[in-house]
Amino acid sequence: MENQHLYNYILGIADNSLILGQRLGELCGHGPSLETDIAGTNISLDLIGQTRSFYQYAAKISGENKTEDDIAFLRLERGYKNVLLVEQPNTHFGYVMGRQYLFDVFHLLLLNELQFSKDQTLAAIAKKGIKEVSYHKRFSGDWIKRLGDGTQESTTKMQEAIDDLWPYTDELFDMTEADTAMVQEGIGVDVSKLKESYYKEVTTLLTQATLKIPQIDYFSRGGKNGVHSEHMGYLLADLQYMQRTYPNMQW
């Protein structure tokens, strides 16, 4: 493929939205209130919408007659480039909001830069996404504050979620080969440069929420290179079920 780096770069961004959208979709109808169900579904819908825009563009530049669905559903697990953070399960609502917030802060920083990409399509998708992701971050951030500074039980649960999810944050700032190539062309965002702002913002909010910032030296990584957690296989079994069972059909 002529544009292999660009193609991989797009998937590196879009796979996060797909997998997180899928995780939120699993929760629909099972949330703690009707209002959170509506909001969670709404966020999932935004993320799937963004995924579609990115994949449609990737399909177009692939020059291989691919569709957005081929890209979404017909890769092997090792081919998905999402970070480990977004595939983590919906253990409880604290995890759902923790995962969301830890991703949203990064997501917004990324789109804020990507809107100035030399690539007009990526810039346009990013611009549209900024408004949506700003809302996602406000929603998840507000919940972290409520749960962190709520009852004793909720503080414990929220801290547990943050402690468990924190090791997946550092991977967000790893530069892949495609990232480096696209930064050089003025198309991609240098995510390693977002790290400082990210931790500053997250630390401020968690402190406001009376939560402790985990002090650890070891971070988990691998998703960006297709090495996922054990959760990913089950997630893909659901996601790909129809396309794998009934190949080459229109829906």
Place this chain on the structure above:
Amino acid sequence: MSNEQIKNLEEIFEARIARDEKIEAKDWMPEKYRKTHIRQISQHAHSEIVGMLPEGNWISRAPSLRRKAALLAKVQDEAGHGLYLYSACETLGVSREELYQQLHSGKAKYSSIFNYPTLTWADMGAIGWLVDGAAIINQVPLCNTSFGPYARAMVRVCKEESFHQRQGFEIMLKLCNGSKEQKDMAQDALNRWWWPSLMMLGPTDAESVHTEQSMKWKLKRKSNDDLRQQFIDQTVPQADLLGLTIPDPDLKLNKQTGSYDFGAIDWDEFWQVVKGHGPCNKERIRARVAAWDNGAWVRDAAMAHAAKKDEQKIKIAI
């Protein structure tokens, strides 16, 4: 208030309804009117949120991104309908928590159709096409019902339901124009959902206990049997268009009436499901109870946090 005064108020009230005036939450209303409306609106709200479960079952497995997005949007609409209907009900002086308790304890009913399982992707088509189709027939007359908050909620609900119905039909159409496996899947879904959809329009007129009073209050404009006939007459040509066979050997166009005659409905099955013995009654209620119980700490935290914020505001003000 003396009996005579109450009688007088009742007469004025009934006259307002007869003049097609809307009754608003703060207006005087007979206790029976209030209770009947709480029962019907909450039953409707419960049906919306229980109805999220069988369709939510396919969000993670939707066959394309477009379908996944459409299904998410549909289930989100249902949650929204639940929200306005619970709010309409709350204007009658009952809390959402009380209504949930009634659902969880089995005291309140919801539409029995949601106690059937969604086994294949085609069920997403069949639910939209048939179940939402039957729901619209039931609900359109409610846009003119006498209780204002309910009537206004229904205007919005019906607009969205009719979109869902078209979306469901479109899923079926795609399957019917697809491979043999897809068409078989569509036929199988029609076979399983047809009779429960007919039952959804309620027991026969002879057995329907609330009809007469409900007609007077415009909670009902047509009888269950009339609505059922309307649904069948509307749906049979759509099945023909899809190339699917309605699973009723007695279904036949009656040239005299211009309507379809149809076979006997298995009312034993209907009552069995209503009484809690359908294929998924237990699962549906368990799922709702689990969501509520598992979410208790979240709701408690939100209340505690809000109280802390209020306290801080007061301290600052002092």
